[in-house]
Amino acid sequence: MPSSTPPADLVAAISERRATLSPKLAGIAAYALQNPEAFIRKTSREICAELQTSEPTLIRFCQVFGYAGLSDFRIDLALGLAGSRQGFVEPLAGDRRxxxxxxxxxxxxxxxxxxxxxxxxxxxxxxxxxxxxxxxxxxxxxxxxxxxxxxxxxxxxxxxxxxxxxxxxxxxxxxxxxxxxxxxxxxxxxxxxxxxxxxxxxxxxxxxxxxxxxxxxxxxxxxxxxxxxxxxxxxxxxxxxxxxxxxxxxxxxxxxxxxxxxxxxxxxxxxxxxxxxxxxxxxxxxxxxxxxxxxxxxxxx
Missing domain, CATH: 3.40.50.1360 (Rossmann fold)
Known part of the structure; x- marks a missing residue:
């Protein structure tokens, strides 16, 4: 279950909380910040294979920031990037649905x-x-x-x-x-x-x-x-x-x-x-x- 309310600035929240996360979750945070397009565009299975983690762990990472699942998290991540200097990555249509x-x-x-x-x-x-x-x-x-x-x-x-x-x-x-x-x-x-x-x-x-x-x-x-x-x-x-x-x-x-x-x-x-x-x-x-x-x-x- 989500453990908090989603932050106003997700990109900043990931950066701030990264050091306090477990090694597995910190690895996902680093991937989301350093490879945001891949994190937004790839399937959950592809992300987990690349990071050698499980889908439940990936969902738990999203829940730490107040999201029920990966779709909502990735849409807010895309919007956060659009408001920063890193540029826009369009969310998957499947995530929006x-x-x-x-x-x-x-x-x-x-x-x-x-x-x-x-x-x-x-x-x-x-x-x-x-x-x-x-x-x-x-x-x-x-x-x-x-x-x-x-x-x-x-x-x-x-x-x-x-x-x-x-x-x-x-x-x-x-x-x-x-x-x-x-x-x-x-x-x-x-x-x-x-x-x-x-x-x-x-x-x-x-x-x-x-x-x-x-x-x-x-x-x-x-x-x-x-x-x-x-x-x-x-x-x-x-x-x-x-x-x-x-x-x-x-x-x-x-x-x-x-x-x-x-x-x-x-x-x-x-x-x-x-x-x-x-x-x-x-x-x-x-x-x-x-x-x-x-x-x-x-x-x-």
Whole structure:
């Protein structure tokens, strides 16, 4: 079980605690700091083989820093690197899908209810967008354009929707389209709703994402729809700002699992954004009490 709350700066926390760890855990810490791209990109089995350690030991290392598992740890490590001079390493799509999956499912189902009267959707790429597309199974037929290859596949599987991919260069790590051809594809189109995610959400700084080209494309997509819905689970409110997309004033609806009594909820609401939460205060308090009884942090895995 996680032994603490995840740190605000994971890279700094690893550096500070490295000397106090057991030899096995200290070896993993050194590897994560010295070879961050390999640590983020390789499978857990490959990392363990290289370090001659076990997967339970690797998970225990992540739990020392407040994470339930490797996926959440690596996403925060990538974000921490992006905010430093060491540069950005994009997290694996598989890690993104595993992080806070249950909350993302609830957010996607609620968002799917909001677009039932729409005839055309523009959809971002990303793990929550993929789940959102899967949640459109019972929605009336509509036209859906997306930059996400897996988003397109999930929407197409329902049979009733007309699905289009934008043009562009394929980002293999994210299985999404990027580049100027994204803008060319949607330049003469107008959609009822743009459904998007973000790597980071902050009431003052707005929405941010991992890469500069993705931020540029997303800003262009914002102007191609009448309404903007953002899907963001609670882990997106712990991250540093990277490449800014827009301020909260551009967002019409935020669908999240933040409870209404969370201070971040109030700060976002003060920006004029309509917030729909899938999680009540009672849910949050019950989870916190259960986690306290189990001796673990209440941050979703």
């Amino acid at each position: 595993l992080a806070n999956a249950e909350a993302k499912q609830a957010i996607a189902r609620r968002a799917a209810q909001l677009v039932r009267d729409d005839r055309s959707l523009l959809v971002d790429n990303g793990s929550t967008a993929e789940i959102f597309a899967a949640a459109l199974r019972d929605a009336p037929a509509m036209t859906i354009m997306t930059t996400g290859i897996w988003v397109a596949q999930n929407a197409l599987a329902h049979g009733q929707h007309t699905v289009m991919l934008t043009g562009g260069r394929i980002r293999s790590n994210a299985m999404s389209m990027t580049g100027r051809m994204v803008e060319t594809s949607i330049g003469q189109m107008h959609f009822d709703t743009f459904v998007m995610g973000a790597a980071s959400i902050d009431a003052d700084h707005g929405l941010s994402t991992f890469q500069e080209d993705e931020a540029h494309n997303t800003r262009f997509m914002l102007g191609a729809a009448r309404r903007v819905i953002v899907l963001a689970d609670s882990t997106k409110f712990h991250k540093p700002s990277l490449h800014r997309i827009c301020g909260m004033s551009r967002v019409d609806i935020l669908v999240t699992d933040l409870p209404a009594d969370d201070p971040r909820y109030s700060a976002l609401e003060a920006q004029g954004t309509t917030i729909i939460t899938t999680r009540t205060s009672d849910d949050f308090n019950a989870d916190t009490a259960r986690d306290r009884d189990l001796g673990r942090d209440s941050r979703p895995a």
